Amino acid sequence: MAYNNGEARTALLAAAVTLFRDRGYDNVSVAEIARAAGAYPNQVTYHFGGKEPLFIHAASHAVLRTARLAEQRTRGSATPEAHARGLVTYLLGPGAKTLTMYAEAMLAARRVPALQQIIVTTHAALYDAGERVMADTFTRTGWTVRASPGEITRGFWVAVLGLALEKAALGASFNEADADAVTLMLVRLNTGDLTPTDTPTDQEHP
Incomplete structure:
Protein backbone atom coordinates (compact mmCIF):
# COMPACT_ATOMS: atom_id res chain seq x y z
CA MET A 1 0.00 0.00 0.00
CA GLY A 50 13.85 1.34 15.44
CA LYS A 51 11.72 -1.14 17.32
CA GLU A 52 12.33 0.14 20.86
CA PRO A 53 11.53 3.80 20.12
CA LEU A 54 8.41 2.65 18.27
CA PHE A 55 7.41 0.65 21.36
CA ILE A 56 7.81 3.70 23.61
CA HIS A 57 5.76 5.85 21.23
CA ALA A 58 3.08 3.16 20.88
CA ALA A 59 2.76 2.63 24.64
CA SER A 60 2.54 6.37 25.27
CA HIS A 61 -0.08 6.84 22.56
CA ALA A 62 -2.09 3.91 23.92
CA VAL A 63 -2.09 4.98 27.57
CA LEU A 64 -3.31 8.48 26.71
CA ARG A 65 -6.16 7.01 24.67
CA THR A 66 -7.05 4.54 27.44
CA ALA A 67 -7.09 7.35 30.00
CA ARG A 68 -9.53 9.31 27.82
CA LEU A 69 -11.79 6.26 27.50
CA ALA A 70 -11.75 5.72 31.27
CA GLU A 71 -12.71 9.34 31.86
CA GLN A 72 -15.55 9.16 29.33
CA ARG A 73 -16.96 5.98 30.88
CA THR A 74 -17.05 7.46 34.40
CA ARG A 75 -18.50 10.85 33.52
CA GLY A 76 -21.93 9.92 34.89
CA SER A 77 -20.71 8.65 38.27
CA ALA A 78 -23.00 9.58 41.16
CA THR A 79 -20.35 10.04 43.86
CA PRO A 80 -16.57 10.61 44.15
CA GLU A 81 -16.26 7.04 45.41
CA ALA A 82 -18.11 5.65 42.38
CA HIS A 83 -15.98 7.80 40.10
CA ALA A 84 -12.74 6.50 41.62
CA ARG A 85 -13.99 2.92 41.48
CA GLY A 86 -15.04 3.32 37.85
CA LEU A 87 -11.67 4.71 36.77
CA VAL A 88 -9.69 2.04 38.58
CA THR A 89 -11.94 -0.80 37.43
CA TYR A 90 -11.67 0.27 33.79
CA LEU A 91 -7.91 0.79 33.85
CA LEU A 92 -7.21 -2.49 35.64
CA GLY A 93 -9.82 -4.34 33.56
CA PRO A 94 -10.20 -3.48 29.85
CA GLY A 95 -7.20 -1.16 30.08
CA ALA A 96 -4.89 -3.62 31.86
CA LYS A 97 -2.87 -4.67 28.81
CA THR A 98 -2.26 -1.04 27.91
CA LEU A 99 -1.14 -0.20 31.46
CA THR A 100 1.23 -3.16 31.45
CA MET A 101 2.65 -2.10 28.09
CA TYR A 102 3.18 1.44 29.35
CA ALA A 103 4.83 0.18 32.54
CA GLU A 104 7.25 -1.86 30.44
CA ALA A 105 7.91 1.21 28.30
CA MET A 106 8.71 3.27 31.40
CA LEU A 107 11.25 0.67 32.48
CA ALA A 108 12.82 0.46 29.02
CA ALA A 109 12.97 4.22 28.44
CA ARG A 110 15.01 4.98 31.55
CA ARG A 111 18.17 3.80 29.77
CA VAL A 112 17.95 6.32 26.91
CA PRO A 113 17.44 10.05 27.62
CA ALA A 114 15.61 10.71 24.34
CA LEU A 115 13.15 7.90 25.05
CA GLN A 116 12.82 8.92 28.67
CA GLN A 117 11.68 12.34 27.48
CA ILE A 118 8.76 10.71 25.66
CA ILE A 119 7.64 9.22 28.97
CA VAL A 120 8.09 12.56 30.75
CA THR A 121 5.93 14.24 28.11
CA THR A 122 3.30 11.50 28.36
CA HIS A 123 3.16 11.79 32.15
CA ALA A 124 2.69 15.55 31.85
CA ALA A 125 -0.16 15.01 29.38
CA LEU A 126 -1.83 12.47 31.70
CA TYR A 127 -1.61 14.85 34.65
CA ASP A 128 -2.78 17.91 32.69
CA ALA A 129 -5.74 16.14 31.08
CA GLY A 130 -6.72 14.47 34.34
CA GLU A 131 -6.60 17.72 36.27
CA ARG A 132 -8.83 19.44 33.71
CA VAL A 133 -11.32 16.59 33.83
CA MET A 134 -11.40 16.56 37.64
CA ALA A 135 -11.87 20.34 37.82
CA ASP A 136 -14.73 20.10 35.33
CA THR A 137 -16.24 17.18 37.25
CA PHE A 138 -16.21 19.09 40.55
CA THR A 139 -17.78 22.14 38.91
CA ARG A 140 -20.45 20.06 37.19
CA THR A 141 -21.38 17.86 40.17
CA GLY A 142 -20.74 20.12 43.13
CA TRP A 143 -18.75 17.39 44.87
CA THR A 144 -16.60 18.52 47.78
CA VAL A 145 -13.38 16.65 48.48
CA ARG A 146 -10.34 17.38 50.58
CA ALA A 147 -7.68 17.43 47.86
CA SER A 148 -7.34 19.69 44.81
CA PRO A 149 -7.94 18.37 41.26
CA GLY A 150 -4.20 18.38 40.64
CA GLU A 151 -3.43 16.48 43.84
CA ILE A 152 -6.13 13.91 43.12
CA THR A 153 -4.89 13.39 39.57
CA ARG A 154 -1.26 12.99 40.57
CA GLY A 155 -2.13 10.65 43.44
CA PHE A 156 -4.34 8.59 41.16
CA TRP A 157 -1.70 8.08 38.46
CA VAL A 158 1.10 7.49 40.96
CA ALA A 159 -0.98 4.71 42.53
CA VAL A 160 -2.15 3.13 39.27
CA LEU A 161 1.18 3.34 37.44
CA GLY A 162 3.08 2.21 40.53
CA LEU A 163 0.89 -0.87 40.65
CA ALA A 164 1.41 -1.40 36.91
CA LEU A 165 5.19 -1.22 37.35
CA GLU A 166 5.04 -3.78 40.15
CA LYS A 167 2.96 -6.16 38.05
CA ALA A 168 5.23 -5.72 35.03
CA ALA A 169 8.34 -6.39 37.10
CA LEU A 170 6.80 -9.50 38.68
CA GLY A 171 5.14 -10.76 35.52
CA ALA A 172 1.83 -10.77 37.40
CA SER A 173 -1.71 -9.79 36.40
CA PHE A 174 -4.13 -7.32 37.95
CA ASN A 175 -6.94 -8.68 40.10
CA GLU A 176 -10.00 -7.43 41.96
CA ALA A 177 -8.06 -7.02 45.19
CA ASP A 178 -5.74 -4.57 43.40
CA ALA A 179 -8.73 -2.49 42.30
CA ASP A 180 -10.16 -2.53 45.82
CA ALA A 181 -6.87 -1.43 47.37
CA VAL A 182 -6.27 1.45 44.95
CA THR A 183 -9.88 2.64 45.19
CA LEU A 184 -9.83 2.59 49.00
CA MET A 185 -6.56 4.51 49.09
CA LEU A 186 -7.90 7.17 46.72
CA VAL A 187 -11.18 7.57 48.59
CA ARG A 188 -9.40 8.03 51.90
CA LEU A 189 -6.87 10.41 50.38
CA ASN A 190 -9.51 12.57 48.76
CA THR A 191 -12.28 12.56 51.34
CA GLY A 192 -10.40 12.00 54.57
CA ASP A 193 -12.84 9.23 55.51
CA LEU A 194 -11.61 7.03 58.33
CA THR A 195 -13.23 3.92 59.69
CA PRO A 196 -13.51 3.64 63.50
CA THR A 197 -10.46 1.36 63.61
CA ASP A 198 -8.46 3.97 61.71
CA THR A 199 -9.33 6.86 64.00
CA PRO A 200 -6.14 8.19 65.60
CA THR A 201 -5.88 8.20 69.38
CA ASP A 202 -3.65 10.07 71.80
CA GLN A 203 -2.14 6.91 73.21
CA GLU A 204 -1.70 3.29 72.35
CA HIS A 205 -3.69 0.68 74.19
CA PRO A 206 -2.03 -2.53 75.34
Whole structure:
Protein backbone atom coordinates (compact mmCIF):
# COMPACT_ATOMS: atom_id res chain seq x y z
CA MET A 1 0.00 0.00 0.00
CA ALA A 2 1.35 3.42 -0.93
CA TYR A 3 1.41 5.94 1.92
CA ASN A 4 2.69 9.44 2.25
CA ASN A 5 5.05 9.94 5.18
CA GLY A 6 2.37 11.04 7.65
CA GLU A 7 0.04 8.19 6.75
CA ALA A 8 2.80 5.59 7.03
CA ARG A 9 3.77 6.83 10.48
CA THR A 10 0.15 6.74 11.67
CA ALA A 11 -0.40 3.24 10.27
CA LEU A 12 2.79 1.91 11.85
CA LEU A 13 1.89 3.41 15.21
CA ALA A 14 -1.63 1.91 15.13
CA ALA A 15 -0.32 -1.53 14.17
CA ALA A 16 2.38 -1.37 16.84
CA VAL A 17 -0.13 -0.49 19.56
CA THR A 18 -2.26 -3.53 18.77
CA LEU A 19 0.59 -6.01 18.37
CA PHE A 20 2.68 -4.87 21.34
CA ARG A 21 -0.37 -4.66 23.61
CA ASP A 22 -1.67 -8.10 22.71
CA ARG A 23 1.60 -10.03 22.38
CA GLY A 24 4.29 -8.10 24.25
CA TYR A 25 7.51 -6.49 23.08
CA ASP A 26 9.62 -9.63 22.71
CA ASN A 27 7.01 -11.51 20.66
CA VAL A 28 6.60 -8.91 17.92
CA SER A 29 9.02 -8.22 15.08
CA VAL A 30 9.50 -5.08 13.01
CA ALA A 31 8.55 -7.07 9.91
CA GLU A 32 5.22 -8.07 11.49
CA ILE A 33 4.42 -4.49 12.42
CA ALA A 34 5.25 -3.27 8.93
CA ARG A 35 3.17 -6.02 7.35
CA ALA A 36 0.18 -5.24 9.58
CA ALA A 37 0.50 -1.55 8.68
CA GLY A 38 0.88 -2.19 4.96
CA ALA A 39 4.29 -0.53 5.12
CA TYR A 40 7.94 -1.51 4.74
CA PRO A 41 10.25 -2.48 7.64
CA ASN A 42 12.70 0.31 6.81
CA GLN A 43 9.90 2.81 7.40
CA VAL A 44 9.97 1.88 11.09
CA THR A 45 13.57 3.06 11.25
CA TYR A 46 12.81 6.14 9.16
CA HIS A 47 9.87 7.31 11.29
CA PHE A 48 10.79 6.04 14.75
CA GLY A 49 14.44 5.03 14.78
CA GLY A 50 13.85 1.34 15.44
CA LYS A 51 11.72 -1.14 17.32
CA GLU A 52 12.33 0.14 20.86
CA PRO A 53 11.53 3.80 20.12
CA LEU A 54 8.41 2.65 18.27
CA PHE A 55 7.41 0.65 21.36
CA ILE A 56 7.81 3.70 23.61
CA HIS A 57 5.76 5.85 21.23
CA ALA A 58 3.08 3.16 20.88
CA ALA A 59 2.76 2.63 24.64
CA SER A 60 2.54 6.37 25.27
CA HIS A 61 -0.08 6.84 22.56
CA ALA A 62 -2.09 3.91 23.92
CA VAL A 63 -2.09 4.98 27.57
CA LEU A 64 -3.31 8.48 26.71
CA ARG A 65 -6.16 7.01 24.67
CA THR A 66 -7.05 4.54 27.44
CA ALA A 67 -7.09 7.35 30.00
CA ARG A 68 -9.53 9.31 27.82
CA LEU A 69 -11.79 6.26 27.50
CA ALA A 70 -11.75 5.72 31.27
CA GLU A 71 -12.71 9.34 31.86
CA GLN A 72 -15.55 9.16 29.33
CA ARG A 73 -16.96 5.98 30.88
CA THR A 74 -17.05 7.46 34.40
CA ARG A 75 -18.50 10.85 33.52
CA GLY A 76 -21.93 9.92 34.89
CA SER A 77 -20.71 8.65 38.27
CA ALA A 78 -23.00 9.58 41.16
CA THR A 79 -20.35 10.04 43.86
CA PRO A 80 -16.57 10.61 44.15
CA GLU A 81 -16.26 7.04 45.41
CA ALA A 82 -18.11 5.65 42.38
CA HIS A 83 -15.98 7.80 40.10
CA ALA A 84 -12.74 6.50 41.62
CA ARG A 85 -13.99 2.92 41.48
CA GLY A 86 -15.04 3.32 37.85
CA LEU A 87 -11.67 4.71 36.77
CA VAL A 88 -9.69 2.04 38.58
CA THR A 89 -11.94 -0.80 37.43
CA TYR A 90 -11.67 0.27 33.79
CA LEU A 91 -7.91 0.79 33.85
CA LEU A 92 -7.21 -2.49 35.64
CA GLY A 93 -9.82 -4.34 33.56
CA PRO A 94 -10.20 -3.48 29.85
CA GLY A 95 -7.20 -1.16 30.08
CA ALA A 96 -4.89 -3.62 31.86
CA LYS A 97 -2.87 -4.67 28.81
CA THR A 98 -2.26 -1.04 27.91
CA LEU A 99 -1.14 -0.20 31.46
CA THR A 100 1.23 -3.16 31.45
CA MET A 101 2.65 -2.10 28.09
CA TYR A 102 3.18 1.44 29.35
CA ALA A 103 4.83 0.18 32.54
CA GLU A 104 7.25 -1.86 30.44
CA ALA A 105 7.91 1.21 28.30
CA MET A 106 8.71 3.27 31.40
CA LEU A 107 11.25 0.67 32.48
CA ALA A 108 12.82 0.46 29.02
CA ALA A 109 12.97 4.22 28.44
CA ARG A 110 15.01 4.98 31.55
CA ARG A 111 18.17 3.80 29.77
CA VAL A 112 17.95 6.32 26.91
CA PRO A 113 17.44 10.05 27.62
CA ALA A 114 15.61 10.71 24.34
CA LEU A 115 13.15 7.90 25.05
CA GLN A 116 12.82 8.92 28.67
CA GLN A 117 11.68 12.34 27.48
CA ILE A 118 8.76 10.71 25.66
CA ILE A 119 7.64 9.22 28.97
CA VAL A 120 8.09 12.56 30.75
CA THR A 121 5.93 14.24 28.11
CA THR A 122 3.30 11.50 28.36
CA HIS A 123 3.16 11.79 32.15
CA ALA A 124 2.69 15.55 31.85
CA ALA A 125 -0.16 15.01 29.38
CA LEU A 126 -1.83 12.47 31.70
CA TYR A 127 -1.61 14.85 34.65
CA ASP A 128 -2.78 17.91 32.69
CA ALA A 129 -5.74 16.14 31.08
CA GLY A 130 -6.72 14.47 34.34
CA GLU A 131 -6.60 17.72 36.27
CA ARG A 132 -8.83 19.44 33.71
CA VAL A 133 -11.32 16.59 33.83
CA MET A 134 -11.40 16.56 37.64
CA ALA A 135 -11.87 20.34 37.82
CA ASP A 136 -14.73 20.10 35.33
CA THR A 137 -16.24 17.18 37.25
CA PHE A 138 -16.21 19.09 40.55
CA THR A 139 -17.78 22.14 38.91
CA ARG A 140 -20.45 20.06 37.19
CA THR A 141 -21.38 17.86 40.17
CA GLY A 142 -20.74 20.12 43.13
CA TRP A 143 -18.75 17.39 44.87
CA THR A 144 -16.60 18.52 47.78
CA VAL A 145 -13.38 16.65 48.48
CA ARG A 146 -10.34 17.38 50.58
CA ALA A 147 -7.68 17.43 47.86
CA SER A 148 -7.34 19.69 44.81
CA PRO A 149 -7.94 18.37 41.26
CA GLY A 150 -4.20 18.38 40.64
CA GLU A 151 -3.43 16.48 43.84
CA ILE A 152 -6.13 13.91 43.12
CA THR A 153 -4.89 13.39 39.57
CA ARG A 154 -1.26 12.99 40.57
CA GLY A 155 -2.13 10.65 43.44
CA PHE A 156 -4.34 8.59 41.16
CA TRP A 157 -1.70 8.08 38.46
CA VAL A 158 1.10 7.49 40.96
CA ALA A 159 -0.98 4.71 42.53
CA VAL A 160 -2.15 3.13 39.27
CA LEU A 161 1.18 3.34 37.44
CA GLY A 162 3.08 2.21 40.53
CA LEU A 163 0.89 -0.87 40.65
CA ALA A 164 1.41 -1.40 36.91
CA LEU A 165 5.19 -1.22 37.35
CA GLU A 166 5.04 -3.78 40.15
CA LYS A 167 2.96 -6.16 38.05
CA ALA A 168 5.23 -5.72 35.03
CA ALA A 169 8.34 -6.39 37.10
CA LEU A 170 6.80 -9.50 38.68
CA GLY A 171 5.14 -10.76 35.52
CA ALA A 172 1.83 -10.77 37.40
CA SER A 173 -1.71 -9.79 36.40
CA PHE A 174 -4.13 -7.32 37.95
CA ASN A 175 -6.94 -8.68 40.10
CA GLU A 176 -10.00 -7.43 41.96
CA ALA A 177 -8.06 -7.02 45.19
CA ASP A 178 -5.74 -4.57 43.40
CA ALA A 179 -8.73 -2.49 42.30
CA ASP A 180 -10.16 -2.53 45.82
CA ALA A 181 -6.87 -1.43 47.37
CA VAL A 182 -6.27 1.45 44.95
CA THR A 183 -9.88 2.64 45.19
CA LEU A 184 -9.83 2.59 49.00
CA MET A 185 -6.56 4.51 49.09
CA LEU A 186 -7.90 7.17 46.72
CA VAL A 187 -11.18 7.57 48.59
CA ARG A 188 -9.40 8.03 51.90
CA LEU A 189 -6.87 10.41 50.38
CA ASN A 190 -9.51 12.57 48.76
CA THR A 191 -12.28 12.56 51.34
CA GLY A 192 -10.40 12.00 54.57
CA ASP A 193 -12.84 9.23 55.51
CA LEU A 194 -11.61 7.03 58.33
CA THR A 195 -13.23 3.92 59.69
CA PRO A 196 -13.51 3.64 63.50
CA THR A 197 -10.46 1.36 63.61
CA ASP A 198 -8.46 3.97 61.71
CA THR A 199 -9.33 6.86 64.00
CA PRO A 200 -6.14 8.19 65.60
CA THR A 201 -5.88 8.20 69.38
CA ASP A 202 -3.65 10.07 71.80
CA GLN A 203 -2.14 6.91 73.21
CA GLU A 204 -1.70 3.29 72.35
CA HIS A 205 -3.69 0.68 74.19
CA PRO A 206 -2.03 -2.53 75.34
